[in-house]
Amino acid sequence: MRIARPSYRYALLAVVVAGVAFPFSRIASAACVVAAVGVVYFHRDPARVVPPQGVVSPADGEVTVVREEEDGLRLGIYMSGWDVHVNRAPMDGVVERVEHVPGANRLAFTKDAEENERLRFEFEDYTVEQIAGTFARRTYSYVDPGDEVARGQRIGHISFGSRFDVVFPPEYDPEDLTVDVGHRLYAGETVIAPQRSAVTDDGERPVAAST
Known part of the structure; x- marks a missing residue:
């Protein structure tokens, strides 16, 4: 799925925090992973079909x-x-x-x-x-x-x-x-x-x- 540039860094930050948090709290780590998925979804960039006029x-x-x-x-x-x-x-x-x-x-x-x-x-x-x-x-x-x-x-x-x-x-x-x-x-x-x-x-x- 294409996402808006340069929004990858927001998701990457959440993934990094998830890795750091995992040894201390699996709940916090999971929450960060969910946040990363949410960031990717929010910044999705779907293809669009432009009408011939207007x-x-x-x-x-x-x-x-x-x-x-x-x-x-x-x-x-x-x-x-x-x-x-x-x-x-x-x-x-x-x-x-x-x-x-x-x-x-x-x-x-x-x-x-x-x-x-x-x-x-x-x-x-x-x-x-x-x-x-x-x-x-x-x-x-x-x-x-x-x-x-x-x-x-x-x-x-x-x-x-x-x-x-x-x-x-x-x-x-x-x-x-x-x-x-x-x-x-x-x-x-x-x-x-x-x-x-x-x-x-x-x-x-x-x-x-x-x-």
């Missing part, structure tokens, strides 16, 4: 925010501890900037998370953000400024519960979305909005992919 979800999880802002339409996705935490590009683009923004570490599913620490990926006309939570304080980027990424490509991951936001290009509005608050999404597979070229002359829009 803006795809950048993260697994539940939609918790749909809001129009000065910079554009924002869609926020809460990733629970059971979700895959590898993040993907919702659209093709060239990375212009990867910026760490310091902040708080409040619960990712609350409104207070708006002030949390984050890693911001800026593309030519849209932005995505890994937002840390109370326990998720490690964000990882797989891309650098100047990199060209494809829709659905892995761009990073975040460890141990968090939120992921996408700020759409300025021409998008809430009516363009094919998902809403409470909907369940899968990174790289669920269509969250049509690509502009996919909107027909009569205003019809593609239905979100079923996953």
Whole structure:
């Protein structure tokens, strides 16, 4: 099973502690082994089938925010501890900037998370953000400024519960979305909005992919 890089070290640490603890407490050693298995499961990185068209979800999880802002339409996705935490590009683009923004570490599913620490990926006309939570304080980027990424490509991951936001290009509005608050999404597979070229002359829009 593929797991997110560089998360092997978390599992390895638990295995090492299990070995050290074994002569003194088999229960503690077993608990460390269970923790190692849990870390591997949490950081799993399954393959995804990217649909032929449409803006795809950048993260697994539940939609918790749909809001129009000065910079554009924002869609926020809460990733629970059971979700895959590898993040993907919702659209093709060239990375212009990867910026760490310091902040708080409040619960990712609350409104207070708006002030949390984050890693911001800026593309030519849209932005995505890994937002840390109370326990998720490690964000990882797989891309650098100047990199060209494809829709659905892995761009990073975040460890141990968090939120992921996408700020759409300025021409998008809430009516363009094919998902809403409470909907369940899968990174790289669920269509969250049509690509502009996919909107027909009569205003019809593609239905979100079923996953």
